[in-house]
Amino acid sequence: MMNRGDGGDVAAASSGAPLPLEWKFSQVFGERATGEEVQEVDIISAIEFDKSGDHLATGDRGGRVVLFDRTDMKEHGGNRKGLEKKDYAVSRHPEFHYKTEFQSHEPEFDYLKSLEIEEKINKIRWCQTANNALFLLSTNDKTIKFWKVQEKKVKKISEMNVEPSISAGNGSIASSSVSPGPKQNLANGGCPDRSYNSLTNETSFPPGGISSLKLSVVTSFETNLVARCRRLYAHAHDYHINSISNNSDGETFISADDLRINLWNLEISNQSFNIVDVKPANMEDLTEVITSAEFHPTHCNMLAYSSSKGSIRLVDLRQSALVDSHSKLFEELESAGSRSFFTEIIASISDIKFAKDGRYLLSRDYMTLKLWDINMDSRPVATFEVHEHLRPKLCDLYENDSIFDKFECCLSGDGLRVATGSYSNLFRVFGHAAGSTEATTLEASKNPMRQVQTPSRPSRSLSSSIARVVRRGICFISY
Numbered sequence: 001m002m003n004r005g006d007g008g009d010v011a012a013a014s015s016g017a018p019l020p021l022e023w024k025f026s027q028v029f030g031e032r033a034t035g036e037e038v039q040e041v042d043i044i045s046a047i048e049f050d051k052s053g054d055h056l057a058t059g060d061r062g063g064r065v066v067l068f069d070r071t072d073m074k075e076h077g078g079n080r081k082g083l084e085k086k087d088y089a090v091s092r093h094p095e096f097h098y099k100t101e102f103q104s105h106e107p108e109f110d111y112l113k114s115l116e117i118e119e120k121i122n123k124i125r126w127c128q129t130a131n132n133a134l135f136l137l138s139t140n141d142k143t144i145k146f147w148k149v150q151e152k153k154v155k156k157i158s159e160m161n162v163e164p165s166i167s168a169g170n171g172s173i174a175s176s177s178v179s180p181g182p183k184q185n186l187a188n189g190g191c192p193d194r195s196y197n198s199l200t201n202e203t204s205f206p207p208g209g210i211s212s213l214k215l216s217v218v219t220s221f222e223t224n225l226v227a228r229c230r231r232l233y234a235h236a237h238d239y240h241i242n243s244i245s246n247n248s249d250g251e252t253f254i255s256a257d258d259l260r261i262n263l264w265n266l267e268i269s270n271q272s273f274n275i276v277d278v279k280p281a282n283m284e285d286l287t288e289v290i291t292s293a294e295f296h297p298t299h300c301n302m303l304a305y306s307s308s309k310g311s312i313r314l315v316d317l318r319q320s321a322l323v324d325s326h327s328k329l330f331e332e333l334e335s336a337g338s339r340s341f342f343t344e345i346i347a348s349i350s351d352i353k354f355a356k357d358g359r360y361l362l363s364r365d366y367m368t369l370k371l372w373d374i375n376m377d378s379r380p381v382a383t384f385e386v387h388e389h390l391r392p393k394l395c396d397l398y399e400n401d402s403i404f405d406k407f408e409c410c411l412s413g414d415g416l417r418v419a420t421g422s423y424s425n426l427f428r429v430f431g432h433a434a435g436s437t438e439a440t441t442l443e444a445s446k447n448p449m450r451q452v453q454t455p456s457r458p459s460r461s462l463s464s465s466i467a468r469v470v471r472r473g474i475c476f477i478s479y
Contacts, residue, residue: 001002005460006082018302018431018433018436018438020431020438020440021417021429021438021440022091023429023440023442025180026092026093026094027094027095027096029032033310035055037314040061040374041060041061041062041064042060042061042062043060043061044059045057045060045061045121045138046058046121046122046123046124046138047059047119047121047124048123048124048125048126048136049126050126050129050134050207051090051126052072053070053094053413054073054378055068055069055070055099055125055126055134056068056069056070056096056471057124057136059104059120059121059122059123059124059126059138060120060121061118061119061120061121062119062122063103063104063105063106063119063120063121063140064101064102064103064104065100065101065102065104065121065124065136065138065147065227066100066101067098067099067100067101067134067149067189068096068097068099068275069096069097069098070095071095071096071097071301072093072094072095075157079254099225099300100149100225100227102147102149104121104138104145104147105119105120105138105140105145106119107119108142108143110142115459117140117141118140118141119140120140121138121139121140122139122140122141122143122240122241122242123137123138123139123241123242123243123244124136124137124138124228125137125244125245125246125253126246127146127246127250130150130249131266132150133148133149133150134148134149134150134268135147135148135149135230136149137244137246137253139241139244139255140236140241141240141241142240142241143233143234143352144232144233144234144241144255144264144446145229145231145232145233146229146230146231146232146233146245146260146266146269146285147227147228147230148228148230149225149226149227149228150225150226150228151223151224151226151321152223152224152225152226152428153221153222153223154221154222154223154224155218155221156193156218156219156220156221156222157217157218158216158219160219160259181235193285193380194237197411200474222383231266231269232283232350233255233264233266233269233272234269234271236255236259236262236272237259237260237262238257238259238260239257239258239259240258241256241257242254242256242257242258242290242291242292243255243292243293243294243305244256245293245294245303246295246362247295247300247401248295248296248297248298248299248300249300251265251266251267252264252266252300253295254275254293254303255272255297256276256290256292256293257290258289258290259277259278259279259289259290260274260276260278260279260290260305261275261276261277261290261293261305262272262274262275263275263317273321274322275315275322275323276290276293276305276315276319276322276323277315277322278290278307281295281314281320284365287309288307288308288309288311289307289308290305290306290307291306291307291308291348291349291350291351291406292305292349292350292351292352293306293352294352294353294354295354296358297354297355297356297357297358298357298358299358301316301317301318302314302316302317302327303315303317304352304354304361305352305354306349306351306352306363307348307349308344308348308349309331309344309347309348310331310332310344310347310348310349310365311329311330311331311349312329312331312349312352312361312363312372313326313328313329313330313376314326314327314328314361315327328374328377329377330361330363330372330377330380331377332370332379332380338358342394342398342403344400345366345403345404346365346366346367346394347365347366348366348405349363349364349365349408350364350406350408351363351364351406351408351409352409353409353410353411354362355415356411356413356415357415358374358377359373359374360372360374360381360411360415361373361374362409362410362411362418364386364407364408364409364419364420365407366387366403366407367385367386367387367388367391368383368384368385368386368387368388369383369384369386369409369418369419369430370382370383370384371383371384371422371432381432382432384418384428384430384432386407386420386422386428387422393463401471407420407421407422408420410423415430416431416432416433416436417429417430417432417438418430419443422441425443425444425445425446426441426443426444427439427441427442427443428440428441428442
């Protein structure tokens with residue numbers, strides 16, 4: 001999957017920094033990747049890989065969750081680690097194919113608050129797998145759901161005493177592989193329940209009755225993917241949910257809105273614990289809101305959350321039931337001379353992510369990406385300029401509300417690179433290893449034929465360009 005060009009940076013190589021990666025277009029996949037007209041409900045609003053990288057989930061504004069599977073490994077059997085042990089040449093370009101989809105959320109209406117709750121999926125998080133089943137959490141603005149997706153064998157039965165017009169496929173009837181429990185018989189052989197695949201009054205018999213009784217035969221087994229909602233976590237947030245995050249213990253997760261963070265047990269849907277509450281007694285005293293929250297990847301007692309003031313708080317759940325104080329505060333204050341009307345707005349953090357080892361924390365504000373060492377809260381270890389070319393246009397961005405747009409961020413598995421999105425279908429990749437000067441701008445579209453230069457000014461309609469980045473029909477670019 002990693003492909004580095006021969007003409008790398010000699011200076012970078014001599015300094016010990018990793019060479020810049022050569023990015024190549026790999027795959028566009030999805031329901032709408034064939035050029036169909038994209039509807040509003042088809043626009044992707046959430047996307048998430050599982051830890052293995054073999055499964056991908058997307059959520060859209062229509063409340064659907066679509067799953068994709070990596071298939072290039074299945075052709076040769078085994079996973080990547082197994083193939084590497086066998087010295088097998090792993091394909092450089094992974095291939096993902098459609099697996100299944102299901103309707104996760106439906107539009108609702110809160111009658112107490114006279115509020116419409118749209119079905120749009122805000123976040124998706126994969127949970128630990130068990131018994132060859134996939135588990136994931138999905139949420140809209142108010143309700144979180146815990147899904148189980150599993151292959152289920154279905155028996156196909158034929159040779160029934162039923163007319164072909166009534167039963168499809170020579171009298172075949174599909175039923176679950178789980179046999180029903182014993183019937184409760186009444187006196188004189190009566191039975192109150194007639195739903196156990198018994199013949200109904202609508203069944204037509206041939207004239208003169210049935211000459212001989214045929215025994216049903218199981219002709220084949222079909223395997224279907226079934227998605228089932230195991231738990232529904234609702235009525236715990238007064239404001240829109242902006243984050244959900246799994247805990248490393250595999251048993252709990254958090255959900256966050258603008259003012260509160262709740263702790264849930266996956267098996268208990270009717271009770272949650274409020275662990276962070278920033279709501280003041282008087283709402284007029286409100287100065288900041290929670291924008292993102294994330295559990296530490298290895299320490300189940302630690303989590304971080306960001307605010308609209310540009311600060312990140314690291315908290316320890318062992319301190320108290322309600323975490324009123326933080327263990328560490330990560331914040332970079334601007335000097336008084338450089339502050340302006342837009343300083344607080346562009347400092348608002350829209351997303352945070354822990355590195356795989358939990359040592360570093362990546363944050364995204366409107367202008368920059370910042371990488372923090374959790375052992376050093378005085379300043380970030382690296383700052384990457386993403387939208388510096390937009391600084392002269394902040395007034396225009398404020399007038400059309402584009403300055404409030406939110407962008408997500410991520411780190412590579414090896415922790416050597418960070419990435420984030422931008423406008424006009426562009427995303428940026430930065431290397432942060434010692435001595436690295438890697439800064440790549442790529443286009444996420446169906447025909448990404450080139451690496452592009454950072455635009456000198458924003459496009460005319462910035463708000464509409466965001467929608468173009470997240471349409472169904474996912475662009476997969478390998479390196």
